[in-house]
Amino acid sequence: MSDGVSETILEVRDLKKYFPIRRGLLRRVVGQVKAVDGVSFSIRRGETLALVGESGCGKTTAARCILRAYVPTAGAIRFKVEGREVDLAGLRRRELRPLRRHIQMVFQDPYSSLNPRMVVGDIIGEPLLINGMSDAAARRRRVAELMELVQLPAAYYNRFPHAFSGGQRQRIGIARALSLNPSLIVADEPVSALDVSVQAQILNLMLDLQDQLGLTYLFVAHDLSVVKHVSDRVAVMYVGRIVELAETEALFDRPLHPYTEALLSAAPTPVPGAVSNRIVLEREIADPANPPPGCAFHPRCRYAIDICRNVLPELQEAEPGRLVACHRAKELALAGVGSAEHVVA
Amino acid sequence: MAEPILSVRDLKTQFFGPEGVVRAVDGVDFDVFEGRTLGVVGESGCGKSVTARSVLGIVDRPGRVVGGSIMLRPAKGGPAVDLAKLSNEEMRRYRGPEIALVFQEPMASFSQHYTIGNQISEGIKLHMGLDERAAKKRAIELLDMVGVPQPARRVDDYPFQLSGGLRQRVMIAMALSCDPRVLIADEPTTALDVTTQAQILDLLRSLQAQRGLAIILITHDMGVIAEMAHDVSVMYLGRAVESGSVQEIFNRPQHPYTRALLKSIPTVLAKPRTRLPTIAGSIPHPFNRPRGCAYHPRCAEMIGAVCAGAEPPPVDTPDGRQVRCFLHGGREAAEAEMAGAKA
Numbered sequence: 227m228s229d230g231v232s233e234t235i236l237e238v239r240d241l242k243k244y245f246p247i248r249r250g251l252l253r254r255v256v257g258q259v260k261a262v263d264g265v266s267f268s269i270r271r272g273e274t275l276a277l278v279g280e281s282g283c284g285k286t287t288a289a290r291c292i293l294r295a296y297v298p299t300a301g302a303i304r305f306k307v308e309g310r311e312v313d314l315a316g317l318r319r320r321e322l323r324p325l326r327r328h329i330q331m332v333f334q335d336p337y338s339s340l341n342p343r344m345v346v347g348d349i350i351g352e353p354l355l356i357n358g359m360s361d362a363a364a365r366r367r368r369v370a371e372l373m374e375l376v377q378l379p380a381a382y383y384n385r386f387p388h389a390f391s392g393g394q395r396q397r398i399g400i401a402r403a404l405s406l407n408p409s410l411i412v413a414d415e416p417v418s419a420l421d422v423s424v425q426a427q428i429l430n431l432m433l434d435l436q437d438q439l440g441l442t443y444l445f446v447a448h449d450l451s452v453v454k455h456v457s458d459r460v461a462v463m464y465v466g467r468i469v470e471l472a473e474t475e476a477l478f479d480r481p482l483h484p485y486t487e488a489l490l491s492a493a494p495t496p497v498p499g500a501v502s503n504r505i506v507l508e509r510e511i512a513d514p515a516n517p518p519p520g521c522a523f524h525p526r527c528r529y530a531i532d533i534c535r536n537v538l539p540e541l542q543e544a545e546p547g548r549l550v551a552c553h554r555a556k557e558l559a560l561a562g563v564g565s566a567e568h569v570v571a
Numbered sequence: 572m573a574e575p576i577l578s579v580r581d582l583k584t585q586f587f588g589p590e591g592v593v594r595a596v597d598g599v600d601f602d603v604f605e606g607r608t609l610g611v612v613g614e615s616g617c618g619k620s621v622t623a624r625s626v627l628g629i630v631d632r633p634g635r636v637v638g639g640s641i642m643l644r645p646a647k648g649g650p651a652v653d654l655a656k657l658s659n660e661e662m663r664r665y666r667g668p669e670i671a672l673v674f675q676e677p678m679a680s681f682s683q684h685y686t687i688g689n690q691i692s693e694g695i696k697l698h699m700g701l702d703e704r705a706a707k708k709r710a711i712e713l714l715d716m717v718g719v720p721q722p723a724r725r726v727d728d729y730p731f732q733l734s735g736g737l738r739q740r741v742m743i744a745m746a747l748s749c750d751p752r753v754l755i756a757d758e759p760t761t762a763l764d765v766t767t768q769a770q771i772l773d774l775l776r777s778l779q780a781q782r783g784l785a786i787i788l789i790t791h792d793m794g795v796i797a798e799m800a801h802d803v804s805v806m807y808l809g810r811a812v813e814s815g816s817v818q819e820i821f822n823r824p825q826h827p828y829t830r831a832l833l834k835s836i837p838t839v840l841a842k843p844r845t846r847l848p849t850i851a852g853s854i855p856h857p858f859n860r861p862r863g864c865a866y867h868p869r870c871a872e873m874i875g876a877v878c879a880g881a882e883p884p885p886v887d888t889p890d891g892r893q894v895r896c897f898l899h900g901g902r903e904a905a906e907a908e909m910a911g912a913k914a
Contacts, residue, residue: 280764280765394853421614422791424853426836433846449837450765451841455844455845494795495839495840496838498817
């Protein structure tokens with residue numbers, strides 16, 4: 227997938243999204259929640275970039291800024307579309323409307339994201355109708371094509387969402403997202419509400435569709451094991467910032483940031499007795515309204531030294547294609563989890 | 572091995588709705604031992620949570636336990652008590668001091684109108700006969716034990732003032748307040764972040780080591796099971812399809828469902844961008860429970876008519892586990908019976 231030659235389709239530079247904290251009768255602003263605080267990354271055509279982190283790290287906020295569901299506080303979101311480059315961050319609603327078809331979203335919860343009063347065919351066909359495909363027969367043909375693509379029987383066209391299982395609903399959501407041939411799909415936790423046996427089906431479907439249609443995914447997730455199965459590159463976020471960005475295999479084999487190491491170590495694996503050398507982090511995730519000085523991870527970091535408590539580490543290139551924001555990245559040798567052909571019997 | 576603290580046999584819990592009867596738990600057997608963790612794992616609708624609630628006698632209406640026994644060996648000795656036969660009033664004496672529950676959603680399980688200290692000491696006053704001050708002192712000790720920082724100050728906090736991880740610690744403190752011997756943890760870490768999950772699992776393990784707690788851990792997460800359980804019961808649509816030691820279940824799964832489930836889990840150890848083996852279809856709705864073995868429509872190793880026609884009986888295998896699958900026994904008897912029914 228990511229062979230280095232494909233062009234950059236999306237470039238996010240120093241993206242910030244602050245939410246004001248208001249208090250009192252006059253709703254005066256007394257502080258800011260820095261949900262996303264200077265995030266930069268790029269996505270190449272045809273690849274999957276995963277944005278991972280725990281709750282409150284800003285991964286969903288960053289994704290919503292790219293979709294322009296939020297107006298970013300600062301930064302640039304340069305998106306290549308129709309042969310030109312536009313900065314989505316600065317556009318007004320009216321200017322955004324014709325561009326929205328190019329970035330589509332797959333939602334987390336397949337139960338609340340489908341209109342219960344519409345039949346499946348209409349749910350999938352709605353974006354087509356809105357974007358000017360007024361010929362009902364043509365629309366029906368395209369919907370049938372999309373349903374086949376996500377492996378839903380065309381006979382289900384006239385059924386309502388409640389008749390479907392969680393996995394089938396997620397297929398409907400994916401079909402709808404694909405209807406306008408978007409150049410980027412933002413998937414926010416697309417499998418976290420599904421049962422394990424169904425999760426695998428949807429992950430495989432997303433991989434297959436990517437190969438078939440050359441899709442580009444921004445995959446937002448908290449589950450590192452899911453991320454390993456779908457992504458080419460991974461960006462790890464902690465309290466509003468990217469702390470590490472690398473190719474998937476490199477990141478899992480040899481993390482460069484202590485937070486990545488701890489996350490990998492905390493991920494449960496289906497191997498009995500594998501837990502012996504787990505790193506259990508002390509304390510809790512920092513509050514993005516009041517992050518600690520220096521590196522936001524330092525109060526929980528077992529490698530923290532003086533500089534970590536005072537100076538914010540910048541995200542820098544540690545090796546070709548690898549970025550890390552840690553003062554001690556060069557001297558630490560951190561443990562990864564490796565990659566095995568067969569994990570369970 | 573020692574005698575089990577809790578022995579469940581042929582437990583059946585059904586829900587009586589206007590559209591029919593749902594057999595949520597349909598003949599489940601298990602034993603729970605002191606100082607050991609039984610992991611009950613399965614996907615949605617398999618009956619794992621209803622099993623937990625049945626043991627505690629808190630199945631929501633219109634459901635009720637309709638059959639089987641739940642034998643508890645009391646701490647003070649004497650004959651075992653069948654919890655399934657107790658009235659609600661009698662059951663109260665066992666809930667708390669003998670068996671306690673940790674719920675999945677700490678936010679939804681606390682009252683928002685009382686401080687956590689209030690909520691912890693309520694049970695202590697009731698079951699242990701302590702007065703207000705002594706109960707609060709014990710609440711502070713419990714908070715300290717489960718690793719809540721500054722317990723003397725935190726005891727006066729309301730649940731909304733705590734983070735998810737702290738709330739789950741408080742929930743565990745509350746469950747342990749009357750010194751139960753059996754702790755049922757229903758998806759205790761599902762709502763938590765992975766680093767917080769590691770903290771809570773660590774806490775449960777150390778509490779078990781200190782107090783010899785018997786734990787029933789209910790989860791959908793095979794990774795959590797591998798890490799925590801000594802014994803495992805894999806459930807599918809109301810039945811335990813395979814039970815055995817954690818090593819046996821993970822290293823040599825026997826039931827086709829266990830095998831398929833283990834293969835379909837994404838893991839951090841896999842090669843990047845690999846397709847996962849999947850289980851065909853989806854879990855049937857409980858009203859459309861398939862005849863015969865409930866798993867047969869999705870089973871890759873189905874033998875034939877017998878799987879669709881008869882329910883596989885529990886078979887004890889030589890390596891000490893129990894499997895409900897005709898691949899492992901019971902086929903001849905079932906086929907003879909089916910032939911007899913036809914004739």
